[in-house]
Amino acid sequence: MKALYVRELTEEEQEALHNSLKSSDGFTVRRAQMVLLSANERLKVDEIGERVGCRGQAVREAIHAFHKEGLACLERKSRARQDDQRAFGDAARERLQELIRLSPRVLGYETSLWSLDLLAQASYTEGLTAHQVHPDTISETLHSMGIRWQRAKQRINSPDVDYEGKKSGETG
Numbered sequence: 631m632k633a634l635y636v637r638e639l640t641e642e643e644q645e646a647l648h649n650s651l652k653s654s655d656g657f658t659v660r661r662a663q664m665v666l667l668s669a670n671e672r673l674k675v676d677e678i679g680e681r682v683g684c685r686g687q688a689v690r691e692a693i694h695a696f697h698k699e700g701l702a703c704l705e706r707k708s709r710a711r712q713d714d715q716r717a718f719g720d721a722a723r724e725r726l727q728e729l730i731r732l733s734p735r736v737l738g739y740e741t742s743l744w745s746l747d748l749l750a751q752a753s754y755t756e757g758l759t760a761h762q763v764h765p766d767t768i769s770e771t772l773h774s775m776g777i778r779w780q781r782a783k784q785r786i787n788s789p790d791v792d793y794e795g796k797k798s799g800e801t802g
Contacts, residue, residue, distance in 0.1 A: 636669040636693055646701050657706045660684070664692040665703075718771050722758040726768075727775065729756065746779070 639647070650662035660682055667678045668689070675686040675693070682689075695703035718726060729752060734741050737752055746765035754762045772779050790796070 634668075634675055634690060634693055635672055636665050636696055639665075639669045643701060647704075650704050655706065658704045661692050661695075661704050664689050665696050668693055716771075717759050717763045717767050718753075722753075723771065723775060725756070725758055726753060726771065727777070729753070729758075730772075730777070 647662045647666050650658050651666075653659050653662075663682050664678055667673050667681060668675075673681070675689045678689045679686040692703065726749075730744055730749065734744055734748060734752070737756075739748060739752070741748070746768045749768045750763050750765050753759045753768065769779055
């Protein structure tokens with residue numbers, strides 16, 4: 631396997647790397663050490679790893695990052711995924727908004743009220759999502775679209791035997 635080294639450093643890069651050795655962030659210090667040891671002392675990846683207390687793979691990643699990003703590789707970056715993870719794309723969100731305005735009976739369901747479970751099922755069967763999603767996903771999507779979703783409230787019935795008559799307005 632071919633040895634991996636950092637390219638020749640400019641004076642500005644040398645100065646910035648030396649200043650980074652004084653950083654309060656351990657990640658920045660460690661990366662600066664790796665790059666400087668590779669560039670100045672021409673140490674192999676495993677030797678650098680032994681000196682700074684890490685594996686050779688971490689050194690390889692640091693060197694590749696330096697070649698790709700320059701001094702920006704000294705800053706810690708988010709490890710979160712950068713691709714779109716939404717279950718509903720923009721077009722599917724618009725279609726979902728239209729879907730909740732329809733009665734479920736129009737789509738062949740035997741109820742006249744949408745539930746989150748039923749919306750999740752209908753979203754999949756209508757092709758809005760690539761796979762069956764959880765009802766919480768539906769809830770979060772509706773919330774992000776500014777649509778409030780609440781379950782119908784159950785009313786408490788009174789133990790009074792005349793309750794139905796009083797409730798219906800027949801008296802008084």
